[in-house]
Amino acid sequence: MTTTLAGIDFNAPAELVARQLIGVTLLVDGVGGRIVETEAYDRAEPASHCFIGETPRNFAMFGPPGHAYVYRSHGLHWCLNFVCREPGHGAGVLIRALEPLDDAAGLARMRARRGLDDVRLLCAGPGRLAQALGVTRAHNALPLAAPPFQLLPAAGAGVDIEVLAGTRIGISKAMELPWRFVAAGSRFLSKPHRG
Template identity: 65%
Template sequence: MKAKPTLHSAIDFNAASDIVARRLIGAIVTFDGVGGRIVETEAYDREDPASHTFSGLTPRNAVMFGPSAHAYVYRSYGIHWCLNFVCREEGHGAGVLIRAIEPLVGLDLMRERRGLEPIKLLCSGPGRLAQALGITHKQNGMSLLEAPFCVEAPDDAVDIVSGPRIGISKAMDVPWRFGLARSRFVSKPFPSSS
């Protein structure tokens, strides 16, 4: 019997969501060989009114209450799939929304999936990112530590900016949106004072 290849991440997902969200900036994520550098994330925690887990365990959010380092994929506004990385200890209910990546590998396939050419628009936003990577609900609950996912910690320290999360109606002032400073691939510019 052939062993399934395991791709290990140097990122510790067993930490608070805002810490993991920072750790992921500059990391490389690929799904089935397509992906790039994470340049924007948002943290969500069970005590956070904006989190899907705030009201407790449901069939929709069950993955977030499971073990860390797994994908939580949900549909936003009934249109776009969104990719989240589960963190903290099992049963807590926390995760990190991957908001944008800088496309690095599989650009032709990303362009085909998205139906457009400009590289900046391929993965700048959670819905665009999921479409470009081919992420759907089929990946909900998959391990981030095994193929077809691969998450690699950044090689060097990165400059991180932060600000309020976007696209939510609760806890809007919580500064749990993180980005790679000066990246042109983020979904929305960060305040200059961050």
Template identity: 45%
Template sequence: MANPKKLQKLPRSFYSRDSLIVAPELLNKVLRCHDGRAGRIVEVEAYRSDDPAAHSYRGRTPRTEVMFGAPGHMYVYFTYGMHWCANAVCGPQGVGNAVLIRALQPIAGLDLMHAARPLAKNDRQLCNGPACLTQAMSITKLQNGVDLVSGDRYALVDDDVPPPERPVQTTRIGISKAMDYPWRWYVGESLYVSKK
């Protein structure tokens, strides 16, 4: 990873576009925590308000309020009664689009990640799934609504590693609606993807 002082936070304009555009462009960006933990994004899924699998599909609720808010914020939700998942809110405010961050390649602060995920047997298991990466990065409901652009605790940053020219594009994982939408992208050669 580049010198942390030279990392550039993604601007609000990056997130202000449709989630189907933002999602593949998030590949190889870096999710960074204030304590030095960082991981390169290697797998994402897009969700939109006209998508039956999206939380925003049924409209604005207390749970999805952040998803309908300003782009560039973190939308964190609880799933299966035990896991947190982290998303980047996209599109114009009021639309309800987001990109789920599904997997990271750990690149800094691995000792802290292992402490947060004691059951991980190796570095590959630290962040190879949406629930794994939130545990490794200590993301919970307390981070719901965090501003990734102007905040100082979590950020998505660019360290000059471009997205892959030909990311693998597939259907999404673990959903029961809109299962045929090819709105999942991952870095093909990555060993840290949740499922190929």
């Protein structure tokens, strides 16, 4: 069974989905923006939550593709991932940063949730992004094809978004994999691109 959302086949390997998600618009209850930074994770590599097998914490990442996997990082921040590949495999894409939509109502909600005004910092990092969008454990295992989620294809037919690949951030294993993807020139990234 194929799970295609915003023109992306979520049955594909995480590193392909992560690259293709750059430029896609993500909304949660109508609030969000354009994805500008992602990271891919797969059960076969030791930086993945799935490397040790299925647990009560990571079960959603083994579920059907096109669903959310939400976890708490270091006991502080929620992080949003999109499940990829076939059910039972254990792969996903961490959504690291968004460029917020220029929508007064959505920006006001994100600013209130984050307690700051700087639009550049509202969704620059997975914890900030989840807080700005109101993502919590309650979103874990929910389908991305149904409310509160909405994924919209990259805007503008024929518009090319240059996607750069580099090494992932904040991990101590499998650091050599070039599975962090960013929109070239974006000022909304969590950290500058490392080639």
